[in-house]
Amino acid sequence: MMLLEHDAKELLAELGLPVPQGTLVRKGDTLPLVTQGVVKAQVPVGGRGKAGGIRLVRDRVALREGVDAVLGMSIKGHAVQAVRIEGLIDFVSEAYLSFTLDAAQAMVTVMMSPHGGIEVEDESTREDLATESVALDPDAIRAAVERLSARMPEALRKPMREAGEKLIPAFFEHEAMLLEINPLFVRADGSWAIGDTKLAIDENALARRPRLVSLIETNADLYREAALKLAQGFDYVELDPQGDIGLITTGAGLSMQLIDELVARGRSPFNFCDIRTGQFKGDPARLIQVMQWIAAGPNIKSVLINFFAGHTNLGEIARLLILALDAVPELKAPITARFIGNGLEEAREIIAAAGDPIAIETDLERAIDLAIARAEPAHV
Structure with a gap:
């Protein structure tokens, strides 16, 4: 994961490297007592200057205007929720x-x-x-x-x-x-x-780096996916706020495969998800959380589940899915599940007893086609 410039600079300053003094400012924060400097959008991508996300200011009025203009921008799909205000440096x-x-x-x-x-x-x-x-x-x-x-x-x-x-x-x-x-x-x-x-x-190194964990937890609103992984133990990334198909999958590879297949068919996946069914332990909390996020998508037309059951029985997964659906009534989109593995027949029975709120397919291609068919036509 890419750290925001502000946090990267703070970490380097802690190690004694020369970094211009800077302040992180969110919407509604009091501005630092500086009269000139640079207002810099805090998003984990390059090209901020070309997008208008870096502004040189020479007085307090320009500072206020610069902060207001940059906050709320979108740069390469990333909403600017914070800016770094730092002093100027003379250089040759x-x-x-x-x-x-x-x-x-x-x-x-x-x-x-x-x-x-x-x-x-x-x-x-x-x-x-x-x-x-x-x-x-x-x-x-x-x-x-x-x-x-x-x-x-x-x-x-x-x-x-x-x-x-x-x-x-x-x-x-x-x-x-x-x-x-x-x-x-x-x-x-x-x-x-x-x-x-x-x-x-490397997010896999976070367990060995308490300073990085503290940074992410302190700024959880700016590191939503990383904070989620630390708190919940699974991966979820919102890909396209206007995406029309939500994904609930176990395994990063399965999720990426679905994303590629959907894009190739002209659809826009809403999210990436590796929910890790082996960690459910009889608790639908993870499913509830992901369903709530998907339900909040303004353009969701269909939901596609892709679960390959190994140690976790599909019957248990089906039971938890029904509990999660009951807990998230705001998720109205039709749901298609590609189930394969241990406990398939038990899962079918549980879904049928609940009134068939989920359409089950065992073939991946058929499941993708069905999820698309149950959504509105792709946007032109």
């Missing part, structure tokens, strides 16, 4: 520096460029973009930083080497998959500061 150069993990190879790619503030990672043919892949080892990365910084213009060699060396502990401390500084501001005296950063972490 903008550079680029990043570490990217290749987990499959246990390697790290180190990238440097004397030109920051642009998408240098998409311009790999540039002669001034220096890259090197090395072992996932602090000493190996440090040696790569030494070699690459030596290839930079003279005025940037020392600050880029220092920045790279200081970022290595942060990369390992947070088990980062990506740590990117773009731009790295370099001042006339050779000192440097972090202008913007992307810090992507």
Whole structure:
């Protein structure tokens, strides 16, 4: 998962890296006592500047106007719920520096460029973009930083080497998959500061990183999916607020398969879901929660369930589904379930006894076709 810039900078500042002082502001918050600075939309994607999500302000009136304008924007499908207001930095150069993990190879790619503030990672043919892949080892990365910084213009060699060396502990401390500084501001005296950063972490490492867990829990409204996973123990991601087919599935692969199949058929899946039936333990709470989220979708026309039963009996799953449906009467869309595995006949009997509120199919393609047929025609 990609952390918001504000949180990434706070984590780097805690490790002693030079970061401009900044304040996180949500709608209704009191503005900090600054007269000029930068208002920056806090969404986990790039391209904020091009979308109008970064605004330079020179007085209090412009600050208020900038905050009001950016809050509530949507950038690449992400609603802006908070902004970071930070001070200005005097600089003479903008550079680029990043570490990217290749987990499959246990390697790290180190990238440097004397030109920051642009998408240098998409311009790999540039002669001034220096890259090197090395072992996932602090000493190996440090040696790569030494070699690459030596290839930079003279005025940037020392600050880029220092920045790279200081970022290595942060990369390992947070088990980062990506740590990117773009731009790295370099001042006339050779000192440097972090202008913007992307810090992507491995959610599977959260159990070992209490500081990251605390950050997510504190800002649960800004990290909805990650906070949910921590609290509930399963994965749920809203893909398209206007999506017309809700998904309830067990297994990330099954969910992704459904998403691909639906998109190929011209439908818009509302969500990704890996509900993990093995953790139900006789409790419909997870199903109730997901059904409530799906029911809140303004354009839901159909719901598709895909459960493969192994240790968990389909009869038990059917019983919990009926309990969940009773608890979420606002879910009016027709429901189709692709059931396969242990306890299928028992599941059929339980669904039939409840008045057949769920149409059962064992074949995946037929289940997808039926869920689409039970929805309104695809939008043109």
